[in-house]
Amino acid sequence: MxxxxxxxxxxxxxxxxxxxxxxxxxxxxxxxxxxxxxxxxxxxxxxxxxxxxxxxxxxxxxxxxxxxxxxxxxxxxxxxxxxxxxxxxxxxxxxxxxxxxxxxxxxxxxxxxxxxxxxxxxxxxxxxxxxxxxxxxxxxxxxxMNLDIKPQELKPNNVSVSESKTETQDHPTKGCPSLNLISYLSDFLFKIKSGEIEVYNEFSVQFELAIFLRARLDNQYKIQLERNISLFDLNKSSFLKREMDIVIFDESKSEKYCIEIKYPNNGQYPEQMFSICKDIKFLEQLQEHGFSKSYELVIVSSDLYYINKGGSDIYDMFRKDKLLRGRIIKPTGRKDEELILDGKYRLNWIDMNGELKALIIPV
DNA sequence: GGATCAACCTAGGAGCGTTT
DNA sequence: AAACGCTCCTAGGTTGATCC
Structure with missing residues (x-):
């Protein structure tokens, strides 16, 4: 034709x-x-x-x-x-x-x-x-051109010994990730807990984390916010979202990491739970398209996200089972939206300041 | 023929009042 | 308290008239 x-x-x-x-x-x-x-x-x-x-x-x-x-x-x-x-x-x-x-x-x-x-x-x-x-x-x-550089030809990242506590590879087969971002995310949460970094809404988490990472990662990595997936020649019709909260990539784009952030502090609990699941599904889609490793970072200030107070479906996954998996239906409105998670994600809540709790979910 | 400007369109998100 | 839904705002994208 x-x-x-x-x-x-x-x-x-x-x-x-x-x-x-x-x-x-x-x-x-x-x-x-x-x-x-x-x-x-x-x-x-x-x-x-x-x-x-x-x-x-x-x-x-x-x-x-x-x-x-x-x-x-x-x-x-x-x-x-x-x-x-x-x-x-x-x-x-x-x-x-x-x-x-x-x-x-x-x-x-x-x-x-x-x-x-x-x-x-x-x-x-x-x-x-x-x-x-x-x-x-x-x-x-x-x-x-930066298109055909093999991962092994890249400079190793020069994270200092004190910063890189456990430099294990999260996912050795996809995009050859050499960054262990869990280590950095844990450090970031620790600084929030200690009061060294103050967060008060989702944007503050996003910016503070970007500043935190930029100060610690090698110059070979770019850290950008709210970046459209078209940066990596990805077709938006295949994804749940277009913008990535934080994206980290090297010059050749052979290594690329996405961090999605949720800091819900305005009620609408089941909707926010679904929104977190939607982020995870989006990260799974990025993984399918060659991302090295991605993470969902969640910080909440209400126990309604993790205390078992009954409910069903999505409430059970968050509050009772503490395991996100399988088919998830949008719990409010016309309930005409659903997604299916390929993986299973254990919710290990981390105690923070006062009522704050946090989650790091590797995808 | 080529460049510029401004109006228009649309999607997504925030805010807020109302309903359950 | 939680959920719903409407309105408004903004940024990014699109279009066409006009000027040089």
Whole structure:
């Protein structure tokens, strides 16, 4: 089936990629070698090509501003600018941030017509951009690619001996995690307990934890807040949420960790319990998509989360069994929302200051 | 042809009053 | 007290008119 989209921006990316591929093929056919200067086009060239794939009008502003990574008010980083010329952003050139349309992978089997006798699928075109094209564009700056570094080539994190109490690997098979974040989270909770760190709502936990981690982790790790999963080229339609509370990753993104935080202090207990389960399910989804290790950090100030006062379903899991698992139905409203946890998660509450209790749930 | 600006749209979340 | 649901606000995204 021929490729068509109703997404103007996706059409621009595909249009520019196709132009680039055509130029590449043409140069090779002539027996020449393409260089990084071979792929600059006018906006109009890209606009006309993109319009072939999209019924909506491709406004000039889409190319000059919104998809232009070098424009201060852009929305996507699909193109790079050189005066009035544009070229496709190479893979990893902008750390993977909005370089490629999120939904593109769903169209990987669709065909583009390069010439009368030559067809290429979206998947093949994407592969070509990721490999050949990126190699040519970033050839002089291979460090910018950051895509093919093997985990064993990464620097070991230089956590000090005093900070890394138990440097065991939580999950030795996925993404080769070398950080034991449980150790850091335990230290963080200890500082709350001792009064050294004060938390008063969810945001304060989030920011204090980020500051705490930034002071202790090696510079090789980035710590970012409220980051969209598109940073890792993940398709939002496959996830319960889009934003990660705290995400920690290295330059190559071969190691990535997510920490979701809950600090409910405004009643609505069963809803908040379900919300915690939803976070855990989200972390399971991240694990399925290559995350090294993730954690749910919960801090509560009410015993209604853990004292067995009866109830059923979700109340039982939290208060009686202290084990989250299986099918969980949203306990309020129309009860038309449910999720199924793949794993089982024991709730070992940690005593904090006064009424505060905390949970660290590794996923 | 290309760039800029502003209005519009939408999803998600907070706040708060009402109902159970 | 807990749950519900409505309204408002905000940020991010989209669109089209207008200007250079």
């Amino acid at each position: 021929d490729y068509q989209t109703d997404n103007v921006f996706e059409a621009i990316w595909v249009g520019c990629a196709m132009l680039s591929y055509s130029v590449y093929s043409e140069i090779l056919n002539k027996g020449n070698t393409p260089t990084k200067d071979s792929f600059w086009f006018t906006q109009t060239q890209i606009q006309i090509q993109a319009q072939q794939f999209c019924a909506k009008v491709i406004q000039p502003a889409r190319l000059s501003q919104w998809t232009n990574a070098d424009h201060t008010n852009n929305s996507y980083n699909y193109l790079r600018a050189n005066g009035k010329l544009r070229r496709l952003t190479a893979r990893g050139e902008l750390r993977g941030n909005k370089e490629v349309p999120e939904e593109l992978s769903q169209h990987s089997e669709f065909y583009l017509t390069i010439s009368e006798e030559k067809l290429i699928t979206i998947g093949q075109l994407t592969d070509w951009v990721n490999t050949k094209y990126t190699g040519i564009i970033l050839g002089d700056h291979p460090q910018a």
